[in-house]
Amino acid sequence: MTGFVAEGVERVRREAPLVHNVTNLVAMTLSANVLIAAGASPIMSAAPEEAGELAALSGALVVNMGTLTRDWVEGAEAAVAGARTAGKPWVLDPVGAGATAYRREIAARLLAGRPRIVRGNASEILALERGASGGKGVDSTAGSDAAAEAAMALASRARAVVAVTGAVDLVTDGSRTFRIANGHPLLTRTTASGCALTALIGAWAAVLPDPLEATAGAIAAYGIAAERAAEIAQGCGSFVAALLDALGSLDGPTAARLARIA
Numbered sequence: 001m002t003g004f005v006a007e008g009v010e011r012v013r014r015e016a017p018l019v020h021n022v023t024n025l026v027a028m029t030l031s032a033n034v035l036i037a038a039g040a041s042p043i044m045s046a047a048p049e050e051a052g053e054l055a056a057l058s059g060a061l062v063v064n065m066g067t068l069t070r071d072w073v074e075g076a077e078a079a080v081a082g083a084r085t086a087g088k089p090w091v092l093d094p095v096g097a098g099a100t101a102y103r104r105e106i107a108a109r110l111l112a113g114r115p116r117i118v119r120g121n122a123s124e125i126l127a128l129e130r131g132a133s134g135g136k137g138v139d140s141t142a143g144s145d146a147a148a149e150a151a152m153a154l155a156s157r158a159r160a161v162v163a164v165t166g167a168v169d170l171v172t173d174g175s176r177t178f179r180i181a182n183g184h185p186l187l188t189r190t191t192a193s194g195c196a197l198t199a200l201i202g203a204w205a206a207v208l209p210d211p212l213e214a215t216a217g218a219i220a221a222y223g224i225a226a227e228r229a230a231e232i233a234q235g236c237g238s239f240v241a242a243l244l245d246a247l248g249s250l251d252g253p254t255a256a257r258l259a260r261i262a
C-alpha cells in the first residue's frame with residue numbers, strides 16, 4: 001500500500017530531478033534547501049526569457065504565487081506555457097488565494113493553465129473552488145476537513161490532483177482520496193514550510209508517474225522528517241535545520257514504515 005513512498009524517496013535521490021521553481025521571495029531558500037536535502041536539484045527563476053529552455057531541462061515546474069508582482073505573473077505564465085509545450089508536470093501553490101481579489105484572479109488564471117497538482121491550505125482551496133475570501137493572509141483559518149468537498153470538486157473540475165494540508169492532509173483526484181496523518185505543529189511555526197513542501201511535491205511528480213501517489217508520498221515523507229526533527233529541535237529555529245537533516249537521512253524503507261496514509 002505504501003510501496004510508492006519508498007519508491008519516491010529513493011527515486012528522487014537516485015534520479016536527482018531538476019525542479020524549476022517560480023516561487024515567492026520568502027520561500028526561495030527553504031524550498032531550494034528542501035529539494036537539495038531530498039536529493040533533487042532546484043533552480044529558481046521567474047524570467048520569461050529562459051522559461052522555455054528551463055522547461056526542456058527540468059523534470060517538473062512549481063509555481064507559487066506568494067509574493068505577487070506584474071513581472072512575476074508574466075514569468076509564471078511563460079513557465080506554465082513552457083512546461084505544457086514540453087509535456088512536463090507542473091504544480092500550483094495558490095498562496096493566500098483567499099486574502100485578496102487580485103490573488104483570486106491570478107489563481108484562477110493559473111488554474112486555467114492546467115496544473116497536474118494543486119497544493120494549498122484549507123482556506124486557499126476553498127478560495128480557489130468557491131471564490132470565497134478567507135484565511136488570515138497566507139495562513140489558514142479552517143481545518144483540512146472543511147475543504148474536503150471543495151477539494152474533490154476542484155480536482156474534478158480542474159482534472160488535477162488537489163492536496164489540502166493541515167493537521168491531517170487530504171489528497172484527492174476527485175475519485176481516489178488519501179489522508180495523511182504525518183507532520184508536526186512546529187511546521188506551522190515556520191514560514192514557507194507549506195511552500196517548501198510544494199517544491200518537494202514537484203520533485204516527486206518528476207519521478208513518479210502517478211500524481212496522486214507522488215503528492216501523497218511527498219507529504220508523508222515531509223511529515224515524517226518533521227516528526228523526527230521535532231524530537232531533537234529546541235524550538236522553531238533549530239527545527240528548520242533538523243528538518244533538513246532528517247529529510248537528507250530519510251531512506252525509503254523507513255519512510256514506508258512510518259507513513260500514516262489511509
Ligand SMILES: Nc1ncnc2c1ncn2[C@@H]1O[C@H](COP(=O)(O)OP(=O)(O)OP(=O)(O)O)[C@@H](O)[C@H]1O
Pocket residue numbers: 095120121122138139140164165166167168169182183184185187188190191192193194195196197219222223
Ligand atoms: N497542526 C498540524 N500538525 C501537524 N502537521 C501540520 C499541522 N498543520 C500543518 N501541518 C503540516 O505542515 C505542512 C505545511 O502545511 P500548511 O497547511 O501549514 O501549509 P501553508 O499554510 O500553505 O504553509 P506556508 O504558507 O507557511 O508555506 C504540511 O506538511 C502539513 O502536513
Ligand SMILES: Cc1ncsc1CCO
Pocket residue numbers: 024026027066067095138191192193195
Ligand atoms: C509570509 C509570506 N508572505 C507572502 S508568501 C509568504 C510565505 C508563506 O507562504
